[in-house]
Amino acid sequence: MDRFQSMQVFVTVADTEGFASAARKLYMSPPAVTRTISALEDHLGVMLFHRTTRQVKLTDAGLRYLEDCRRILADLVEAEESVAGAHRVPRGKLSVTASSRFGHLHIAPLLFDFLERYPEMSVQTLFVDRVVDLIDEGLDVAVRIGELPDSSLTAIRVGSVRRVICAAPDYLDMRGVPQTPQDIQGHDIVQFSSLASKAEWRFKGVEGEIIVPFSTRFTVNTPDVAIAAAVAGRGLTMVLSYMIVPELMSGKLRIVLADYENPPLPVHVVYQEGRKAAAKVRAFVDFAVERLRTLAYLNSALD
Template structure:
């Protein structure tokens, strides 16, 4: 077994947090994984992994070696793709990530359009409500909502979304908050994935205003919170694109608009490499063009006249 294969095995073990899982990922036997790791540690002369019956951890040397393995294997892949022409012709596998509901509403249709144009590209869409580490998880392109915190990435702004408070008209007939402070008296339903569970941010007179709320109900998915608000159960806070269709249909009404905080930017993010494969370049251009044309992602077009 050559060293590149050993590196791939070590990388799989570290990312999968286990020998058996790494073996399944690489379609090899668990004993082959064990032998490869043992051979690496013997050759290097230090322990890379600390193993117990319940857990697996990287040693300090193992973490440094993992970072180097990722870099070396990425450079190897880049060299092979360059030789095969992938920097001029879109082909190969592309991994894309976006928040769940945003991905379902906006990104998924664009993926289908792109794949119809480029038959030699396949895509894995990772739709999750967390910030995915693009390097660690092998992501080529990400859609980020909010202010960027990752250095070393290229980012193109494609729009903005508002943070809106909404409820069904039937609920608002019984209790309509006119000031954010009155939300303390409202029935609040929110999502644990929204990071807006216990404290909601507003602006009043040009100054930040923080309001502590006590949700009566916390659910794990934004869709569930929106559905409960739609049914007239209470008030929720979401991003404007998530309820745009409900607002247009009259099922939900946005309130406290004069107190909304600044809109959040939406960026398409990709790795800041010296050479970017054609599959990434073409997809980024396609995604930026489509998202940039969507009125739901332009706050000036979201507010009623």
């Protein structure tokens, strides 16, 4: 039995949740896939899958074995790439994750230039508003905003972003520019729930934190809606500074109460393996770090 091939078949069945689908992906016949899994289970002395006529699910033993197989197969690919010189020539598929709006506005343009520089590379993105586990989801690089937990991942800081309050100039002309945090209570508020789950905003004061409650008729869970509402003159909203770069540059929004902002949030490029990372990862990390560090909005220079 070819142990590595068996592992590849096992991982593919687990990923596709089916023998027939795995067979199509591997260009094998379904009976061959079934025989490979059965032989692997006989060799290990455990059942790796619960099989029914409708679905194939991993057993507890299968779940544990899957993690080990991913690691072993990744090590094998790494060893082969190293021998073949992949640590010197960037090539292959790279997977990158970031939050949705940051990815759309700021990482996608960077990736276009990266692909132009490295024609043997391809890129797959996962832009979602959740923390993605690079190891569990098999991704190469993440751009993360906020304090990082301790982990085995390598993180390079590229700047920071601010939590800012903004509004449309026409709205501010009509309702007045708030001069102190307490002034927001006399304004319409568009609450972006990801930054403020309660109807209150927190500010930095001379003597410590200032918490100002407010009432709102409009609470949203995406920055796009909060920003669109602010541009339409519906009131003040709190977002992260990188989210409104186009609107600030075009004059559609203005930042207020900048003197009362809380400390900025760090932005890091995060990846696995450190110096042992494959050439494709190191090439992108170097490219992204250099580019992101030149951007004013990641260095608190955006007003």
